[in-house]
Amino acid sequence: MPVPHHILKEPSIDAAVDLLLGDAAAANVSEIFLVPQAQHAIVRVRRDGLLHDWFRLPKEAHEKFLGRLKRLARLQESAPLAFQDGPLRRMADGQDVEGWIEIVPVLEGEKAVIRLRAEPLGLDALGLESTDLERLRRCVRSSAGLLLVVGPRRAGLSTTLHALLEAAEPARRHVALVEKDFHGDLPGVDQHASDPSVGRSIASLLRASAASGAEVIGLGALHDEAAAALAVSIAEHRLVIAVLEAESMQEALRRLLELRIEARSAARVLKGVLVQRLARRVCSECRRRDAMTRAQADQSGWPRSLTRRVFDTRHPRTVVRGAKCEHCQFTGHRGQIGVFEWNDLVAPRRRRNTLLDSGVHKVLNGAIAPEEILRT
Numbered sequence: 525m526p527v528p529h530h531i532l533k534e535p536s537i538d539a540a541v542d543l544l545l546g547d548a549a550a551a552n553v554s555e556i557f558l559v560p561q562a563q564h565a566i567v568r569v570r571r572d573g574l575l576h577d578w579f580r581l582p583k584e585a586h587e588k589f590l591g592r593l594k595r596l597a598r599l600q601e602s603a604p605l606a607f608q609d610g611p612l613r614r615m616a617d618g619q620d621v622e623g624w625i626e627i628v629p630v631l632e633g634e635k636a637v638i639r640l641r642a643e644p645l646g647l648d649a650l651g652l653e654s655t656d657l658e659r660l661r662r663c664v665r666s667s668a669g670l671l672l673v674v675g676p677r678r679a680g681l682s683t684t685l686h687a688l689l690e691a692a693e694p695a696r697r698h699v700a701l702v703e704k705d706f707h708g709d710l711p712g713v714d715q716h717a718s719d720p721s722v723g724r725s726i727a728s729l730l731r732a733s734a735a736s737g738a739e740v741i742g743l744g745a746l747h748d749e750a751a752a753a754l755a756v757s758i759a760e761h762r763l764v765i766a767v768l769e770a771e772s773m774q775e776a777l778r779r780l781l782e783l784r785i786e787a788r789s790a791a792r793v794l795k796g797v798l799v800q801r802l803a804r805r806v807c808s809e810c811r812r813r814d815a816m817t818r819a820q821a822d823q824s825g826w827p828r829s830l831t832r833r834v835f836d837t838r839h840p841r842t843v844v845r846g847a848k849c850e851h852c853q854f855t856g857h858r859g860q861i862g863v864f865e866w867n868d869l870v871a872p873r874r875r876r877n878t879l880l881d882s883g884v885h886k887v888l889n890g891a892i893a894p895e896e897i898l899r900t
């Protein structure tokens with residue numbers, strides 16, 4: 525992203541912070557970092573999953589920016605060197621900005637991390653293959669069981685969890701969501717954010733949601749023993765959809781054992797495991813058709829078993845790549861799409877779509893470039 529001289533020249537700090545938030549939201553940024561160094565501060569952004577240094581800020585301006593951000597998020601301004609976090613909501617420069625801010629004390633002062641809320645997406649728009657979509661939809665309509673959403677950090681797991689809760693029909697059923705941070709409104713869903721400093725743990729919120737009669741409970745992160753035990757016991761009678769950070773289904777099942785869930789109890793309640801990654805979409809402004817031969821695919825590192833299946837030896841396949849333009853900041857990519865593997869444990873299929881199959885499908889239908897599947 526080019527250096528935003530208009531932000532640096534803006535005399536009013538309030539207006540400059542609005543421009544920063546508005547520009548970042550307009551450019552599809554998912555995270556903004558204001559990182560103090562010895563002489564100045566660096567503003568860094570994450571866009572389409574990758575980090576970029578955006579611009580430098582004089583140290584004095586950095587402190588004023590942090591002051592303004594703390595006021596916007598109603599954090600304590602006069603508490604330097606304390607970890608603070610809270611929701612940030614602002615109509616900034618024509619953009620509706622919603623997110624979560626953390627103030628973290630570091631050696632050179634205070635660092636701000638702003639996570640902007642991703643555009644909420646319906647289940648249809650996530651990028652699931654149509655056969656998987658139908659089965660998953662059936663699964664979220666069931667009345668009991670445990671459904672795991674699995675992937676590494678920043679793989680869009682919260683967006684998927686929210687889409688699944690929306691598909692669980694909150695207009696007809698009592699749906700609740702327990703998360704570490706508040707990620708923005710989900711219509712019709714009872715939302716609870718944990719706050720251990722006042723004794724509001726994930727486990728206590730889960731218990732309260734079940735006691736209040738929730739029929740479907742979303743859980744933003746399954747990573748402590750108490751919450752895991754509770755989630756499994758609640759899943760005997762209600763539907764629990766939980767996010768678990770892990771690379772694969774096998775690792776997710778191993779994590780459950782580490783959280784002291786007995787294999788037998790897990791097997792009794794587990795309905796399915798949805799494994800997810802994010803891939804960068806080809807920029808819609810500069811996309812070009814291109815031909816790819818089997819030899820090129822082999823050379824670019826696609827597994828041979830895959831190229832043998834996708835290509836015949838004589839005919840190249842049509843793929844799409846970005847020619848790099850100003851709309852995509854000369855990267856060839858703009859926006860992201862999910863790549864999925866749905867493991868249905870109730871009605872397993874003889875051959876399921878793996879992450880790789882899902883990636884290849886998206887290459888062949890022109891959503892992502894062929895190089896992208898090796899990143900997922």
Ligand SMILES: [Zn+2]
Pocket residue numbers: 807808809810811846847848849850851852853854856857
């Ligand atoms: Zn482009």
